[in-house]
Amino acid sequence: MTFVKYMLSNERPESLRDIILPRDADGYYPSPADWRDEVLYFLLPDRFSDGNEHNRPLLRQHPSEVRPHNWNWQDWFNSGSGCWQGGKINGIRTKLDYLNDLGITAIWIGPIFKQRNLSGTYHGYGIQDFLDVDPRFGTREDLVWLVYEAHKKGIRIILDIIFNHSGANWDYLIDGNIVSEPDYLDSPYKYKDIAWRNNWEQPIDGISGKGDGVWPRELQDKDCYTRAGKGDLGAGEIEETTAQHKRTDFFSFRDFDTTNNQVLTFLAECYKYWIALTDCDGFRIDTLKHVSLEEARDFCGSIKEYAVKLGKHDFFLVGEVAGGDYNANRYLDVLTHNLNAALDIGEMRSVLCDVARGLTDPQAYFNGFSWNDVMGSHRKIGNRHVSILNDHDHVWGEKLRFSSHASSLHQVIVGVALQLFTLGIPCIYYGTEQALSGPEESERVWIPYWGNSDVYLREAMFGPEHPLDEGDNGNLKNDLPGFGPYGTSGYHCFDQEHPVFKRIASLNEIRKIYPSLRYGRQYLRPFSILDSPFEYHGAGEIIPWARVLDDEETLCIVNSSGSETRGGDVMVDAGLSNYKMTVVANTEQAADPQNYRGVYPVGAQVDVCWKDGVAYVPIRDLPPSEVIVLTNYPR
Numbered sequence: 001m002t003f004v005k006y007m008l009s010n011e012r013p014e015s016l017r018d019i020i021l022p023r024d025a026d027g028y029y030p031s032p033a034d035w036r037d038e039v040l041y042f043l044l045p046d047r048f049s050d051g052n053e054h055n056r057p058l059l060r061q062h063p064s065e066v067r068p069h070n071w072n073w074q075d076w077f078n079s080g081s082g083c084w085q086g087g088k089i090n091g092i093r094t095k096l097d098y099l100n101d102l103g104i105t106a107i108w109i110g111p112i113f114k115q116r117n118l119s120g121t122y123h124g125y126g127i128q129d130f131l132d133v134d135p136r137f138g139t140r141e142d143l144v145w146l147v148y149e150a151h152k153k154g155i156r157i158i159l160d161i162i163f164n165h166s167g168a169n170w171d172y173l174i175d176g177n178i179v180s181e182p183d184y185l186d187s188p189y190k191y192k193d194i195a196w197r198n199n200w201e202q203p204i205d206g207i208s209g210k211g212d213g214v215w216p217r218e219l220q221d222k223d224c225y226t227r228a229g230k231g232d233l234g235a236g237e238i239e240e241t242t243a244q245h246k247r248t249d250f251f252s253f254r255d256f257d258t259t260n261n262q263v264l265t266f267l268a269e270c271y272k273y274w275i276a277l278t279d280c281d282g283f284r285i286d287t288l289k290h291v292s293l294e295e296a297r298d299f300c301g302s303i304k305e306y307a308v309k310l311g312k313h314d315f316f317l318v319g320e321v322a323g324g325d326y327n328a329n330r331y332l333d334v335l336t337h338n339l340n341a342a343l344d345i346g347e348m349r350s351v352l353c354d355v356a357r358g359l360t361d362p363q364a365y366f367n368g369f370s371w372n373d374v375m376g377s378h379r380k381i382g383n384r385h386v387s388i389l390n391d392h393d394h395v396w397g398e399k400l401r402f403s404s405h406a407s408s409l410h411q412v413i414v415g416v417a418l419q420l421f422t423l424g425i426p427c428i429y430y431g432t433e434q435a436l437s438g439p440e441e442s443e444r445v446w447i448p449y450w451g452n453s454d455v456y457l458r459e460a461m462f463g464p465e466h467p468l469d470e471g472d473n474g475n476l477k478n479d480l481p482g483f484g485p486y487g488t489s490g491y492h493c494f495d496q497e498h499p500v501f502k503r504i505a506s507l508n509e510i511r512k513i514y515p516s517l518r519y520g521r522q523y524l525r526p527f528s529i530l531d532s533p534f535e536y537h538g539a540g541e542i543i544p545w546a547r548v549l550d551d552e553e554t555l556c557i558v559n560s561s562g563s564e565t566r567g568g569d570v571m572v573d574a575g576l577s578n579y580k581m582t583v584v585a586n587t588e589q590a591a592d593p594q595n596y597r598g599v600y601p602v603g604a605q606v607d608v609c610w611k612d613g614v615a616y617v618p619i620r621d622l623p624p625s626e627v628i629v630l631t632n633y634p635r
């Protein structure tokens with residue numbers, strides 16, 4: 001790893017010419033055999049951990065008991081929407097055991113690249129220096145160390161990258177005036193002049209300091225940018241290379257002119273450097289819809305090929321393609337093996353939430369895997385999409401986490417079970433395991449834009465006392481509270497005894513053991529209630545589905561009712577499961593093993609019965625929002 005040593009013993013490179021990328025696999029961590037074996041965990045580095053939780057109490061009380069008398073909801077909102085909270089790369093490193101215990105095998109970290117000094121882009125999507133880590137997150141060394149330690153525990157790291165746009169590193173110069181977001185110009189027109197911003201957001205003639213304009217040098221040419229102004233992010237046809245949604249700036253983030261082959265090459269070189277430097281295992285690619293299909297294929301192919309040289313034969317590339325399943329599928333079709341998967345952030349995400357809440361017929365979800373779905377039969381057998389229940393954006397649907405109006409603390413486990421045990425690569429959004437939900441219902445009338453702002457999807461799990469002051473000097477903004485969990489500050493919520501944490505951990509454990517749960521064919525199962533015929537049932541009942549791999553049949557059953565026990569006689573495959581099935585997971589028991597008194601403890605056998613020529617297992621009294629899993633070949 002002489003490359004890493006050399007790079008870290010010098011300042012971050014100013015130019016791509018200062019980088020001689022390694023050419024062989026020596027010491028690099030190989031790709032997994034199959035990404036369906038992985039369980040992803042998506043976190044925003046600013047909002048996850050600062051590594052100082054040991055100096056802060058764990059929130060065990062009701063949130064109202066820990067808020068000071070002068071608590072002000074507007075201040076809490078302002079902190080979360082405008083300020084960096086102080087999460088660190090080293091904080092993530094201190095939580096590797098926590099994530100390992102949860103059963104996570106890969107962490108997708110929101111962008112860690114250097115942002116503009118005075119900007120509020122704590123989410124990381126406005127890059128100023130493509131070859132450096134933002135000092136608020138830590139250093140390049142910290143990142144290298146994190147990947148190294150994660151690999152030692154068998155956890156992979158996926159970095160979040162952006163090659164559609166840069167941060168707001170310059171403004172338009174129109175008739176001598178500085179303009180940030182001018183009207184959109186259709187192809188082939190573009191604005192002529194720009195003015196770079198310095199570290200304090202003032203216009204400058206030339207770039208010299210690290211905080212000025214953009215880095216590396218290769219991107220300091222105005223012809224690297226489309227310069228078409230601010231257009232409509234949805235306008236134009238998905239296929240069209242010069243559509244408005246491809247050429248527009250992303251608000252004040254500056255669109256790269258990816259029709260310029262050299263620009264695409266520069267950006268690919270930047271990200272190859274991060275693979276070589278950190279030994280990461282994959283990239284989540286932001287705003288892929290805003291790059292043309294052909295350019296996206298060129299970029300992804302180039303990254304994939306370089307990773308192969310480092311012995312990473314299946315470097316994971318997952319694209320954020322907004323606008324629904326049709327768009328996502330177009331990118332998967334055109335990019336083929338150059339793109340592993342798309343994030344399931346379109347129609348399926350809201351369907352998944354509604355089915356898990358018992359509000360929508362489960363067939364609405366399971367039909368998404370059928371032969372005539374736009375995503376293709378069995379969603380192309382599960383390795384072409386990453387399933388999402390919650391994320392930091394909620395491009396579709398209300399901007400609240402699942403648990404914000406859950407009927408119980410643990411209702412979210414139904415959604416997570418559907419993610420873990422249906423075809424696809426599951427991704428758990430940070431805080432799901434703590435049922436993050438924002439403040440209690442009685443307080444929500446006081447809260448600005450409740451349900452309409454993505455800030456409520458981004459609470460800081462580590463619960464800082466105060467956010468960071470403006471700029472990267474490390475000072476605190478003492479007049480605002482930290483944007484802590486459940487509308488608090490000064491309390492963290494890394495609770496391994498949390499009822500959702502324990503439930504998710506128990507399900508991940510069997511996902512690792514049973515290959516049918518990762519690769520098996522998938523069938524929603526009919527069931528009979530009180531001697532009615534076997535049929536599919538609507539919302540709010542149990543949802544049974546089987547995963548079948550060769551002769552292994554694993555039967556997953558969730559109760560989608562949030563308030564009542566449910567049951568039924570569930571059809572099984574008479575050829576595979578003709579004698580007994582064994583319980584291998586039970587979430588109610590996992591949450592409180594000592595006090596479990598139900599009839600389906602792990603290890604219990606359930607007789608396969610027969611009625612009207614149908615083989616079934618009788619399931620009775622499954623409590624609200626609980627999960628049990630049975631199999632014909634227990635291990």
Ligand SMILES: [Ca+2]
Nearest residue numbers: 246247290291
């Ligand atoms: Ca673009």
